[in-house]
Amino acid sequence: MSTIVCVSASGSPGVTTTALGMALTWSRDVLLADCDRDPSQAIQAGYLRGMDNGGRGLAALARLHRENRALAPDLWRHTVPLVQYGDLQRRFLPGFSQPATVRLFDTVWAELADAFTALDEQGVDVIVDAGRVGRDGLPLPLMAQADAVCFLTRTSLRALAATRLYLPLVAEQLERLPGSRALGLVLVDPNQPYAGGEIAAQFGTPCWAEVERNEKLAAVLSDGAPEPKRFTESSLMNQLRAAGLRLRERITNAAELERAITARTPGPARIPEHV
Ligand SMILES: Nc1ncnc2c1ncn2[C@@H]1O[C@H](COP(=O)(O)OP(=O)(O)OP(=O)(O)O)[C@@H](O)[C@H]1O
Ligand SMILES: [Mg+2]
Numbered sequence: 001m002s003t004i005v006c007v008s009a010s011g012s013p014g015v016t017t018t019a020l021g022m023a024l025t026w027s028r029d030v031l032l033a034d035c036d037r038d039p040s041q042a043i044q045a046g047y048l049r050g051m052d053n054g055g056r057g058l059a060a061l062a063r064l065h066r067e068n069r070a071l072a073p074d075l076w077r078h079t080v081p082l083v084q085y086g087d088l089q090r091r092f093l094p095g096f097s098q099p100a101t102v103r104l105f106d107t108v109w110a111e112l113a114d115a116f117t118a119l120d121e122q123g124v125d126v127i128v129d130a131g132r133v134g135r136d137g138l139p140l141p142l143m144a145q146a147d148a149v150c151f152l153t154r155t156s157l158r159a160l161a162a163t164r165l166y167l168p169l170v171a172e173q174l175e176r177l178p179g180s181r182a183l184g185l186v187l188v189d190p191n192q193p194y195a196g197g198e199i200a201a202q203f204g205t206p207c208w209a210e211v212e213r214n215e216k217l218a219a220v221l222s223d224g225a226p227e228p229k230r231f232t233e234s235s236l237m238n239q240l241r242a243a244g245l246r247l248r249e250r251i252t253n254a255a256e257l258e259r260a261i262t263a264r265t266p267g268p269a270r271i272p273e274h275v
Helices: 015-025 058-066 072-078 109-121 140-144 157-176 196-203 215-223 235-264
Strands: 003-008 030-034 090-093 125-132 148-153 182-188 207-211
Touching: 003 015, 003 109, 015 030, 015 090, 015 125, 015 215, 015 235, 030 109, 058 072, 058 109, 072 090, 072 109, 109 125, 109 140, 140 157, 148 157, 148 235, 157 182, 157 196, 182 196, 182 235, 196 207, 207 235, 215 235
Parallel strands: 003 125, 003 148, 030 090, 030 125, 148 182, 182 207
Antiparallel strands: none
């Protein structure tokens, strides 16, 4: 059970598209949370084709917080379905509806992040679209609850130059937090021209996944373009599915390793009772 935060430096590499594609192919119940601090309503207007969210989303959660009401019990009620089919729950938490409300959220991030963890405990994974890192970095409470942070970038020199500016900021933020969280790169449109191995070595950060460039299929996710036949089995969606499975495996292995280390670490020495 995990919280995965997806971010980018700049230049719209495809964070929203990739996070949505992963949510649609995720192998367990999942919530996709739009926590982009540059609000764009991209998913409501795009994939959900202007669906009315009935006032649900971050602004409504901020109101609950102001009224001193707990967010966790109400979080699910503030989400909307991403799909109408399938056995798994795939829900969406709408993001900021007005740019001015972002600032008011500074004091809410910690409680929202706790509410995500509470969902984790109920067997729902959370994928956070955190948008661009920004000059002040990401909201620390969100990072504190993350099991993994995916830094998305394209592979051109221009994209990598921006990554060089913002990836260290995220790494520093993670280092400041207690405990450990994995940070990895997700490359959209790999080998254009730089390859994953070279980029990983340059940045000292592992490359977790590569997502091919396919404008037509990406537009289904980003703009609500009509789905072509066998869209869910397309190579783009298969890559996003595989990326999600690898991420989950990585998080589970890391958690098991941490448990094993904790079990092996002797507790503080105890003074014998007869002394
Ligand atoms: N794998 C892909 N192949 C081709 N085009 C893609 C791919 N992923 C995303 N795109 C396209 O890139 C554009 C930007 O995508 P998206 O909105 O997901 O980026 P973003 O990183 O979330 O941007 P922003 O920082 O502005 O929120 C869209 O037109 C989308 O269709
Ligand atoms: Mg986006």
